[in-house]
Amino acid sequence: ILNVEQSPQSLHVQEGDSTNFTCSFPSSNFYALHWYRWETAKSPEALFVMTLNGDEKKKGRISATLNTKEGYSYLYIKGSQPEDSATYLCALLTGTASKLTFGTGTRLQVTL
Amino acid sequence: NAGVTQTPKFRVLKTGQSMTLLCAQDMNHEYMYWYRQDPGMGLRLIHYSVGEGTTAKGEVPDGYNVSRLKKQNFLLGLESAAPSQTSVYFCASRYGTDYEQYFGPGTRLTVT
Numbered sequence: 001i002l003n004v005e006q007s008p009q010s011l012h013v014q015e016g017d018s019t020n021f022t023c024s025f026p027s028s029n030f031y032a033l034h035w036y037r038w039e040t041a042k043s044p045e046a047l048f049v050m051t052l053n054g055d056e057k058k059k060g061r062i063s064a065t066l067n068t069k070e071g072y073s074y075l076y077i078k079g080s081q082p083e084d085s086a087t088y089l090c091a092l093l094t095g096t097a098s099k100l101t102f103g104t105g106t107r108l109q110v111t112l
Numbered sequence: 113n114a115g116v117t118q119t120p121k122f123r124v125l126k127t128g129q130s131m132t133l134l135c136a137q138d139m140n141h142e143y144m145y146w147y148r149q150d151p152g153m154g155l156r157l158i159h160y161s162v163g164e165g166t167t168a169k170g171e172v173p174d175g176y177n178v179s180r181l182k183k184q185n186f187l188l189g190l191e192s193a194a195p196s197q198t199s200v201y202f203c204a205s206r207y208g209t210d211y212e213q214y215f216g217p218g219t220r221l222t223v224t
Contacts, residue, residue, distance in 0.1 A: 034212060043202060046212030098143060098162050099170065100213060104154035
């Protein structure tokens, strides 16, 4: 079973702080890395799909990078806002490009 | 587009009862998935389908069966429910390799 690890498990920051979390994985034998944002009582929503080493994606204040050689991806949030509070999931697409294996997520709480 | 829908949203079953959860998508996606989400465990893949008429086992398939008779529908069956199957079930679909996965709103199932 592929082990996708996310750290930290949880994070508590103040409004305006910038923050980042890590997704690490054991090998580069995958088709894509996905990031999802998951608010409580809702369903996960896709943020980014990354496929190439060195990929950088950005959506507003949120950005992500991918390093397949060293086996990690970073998600950055610039100037955190309370509405950024959610669990951020990363997942690897493997198995003839059919299956996503999820990490357990980083739970972010942003307070005023 | 309605996206990915799940029926029902909530259900309480007694041990030994059976039920079927329906997932429907109107985006012409090839890939469909069933996950369960339990506290501290993240999203775990139960079964998946890479196209109409095909199904495959995921990480935790025991106690569940699935069918994909039509491209737009993916059914998850519990033949004899057990308390260990108390969980939130999410369905998801995806178009292809480089595309994000879209999730349904979830079904909260309690087995007493």
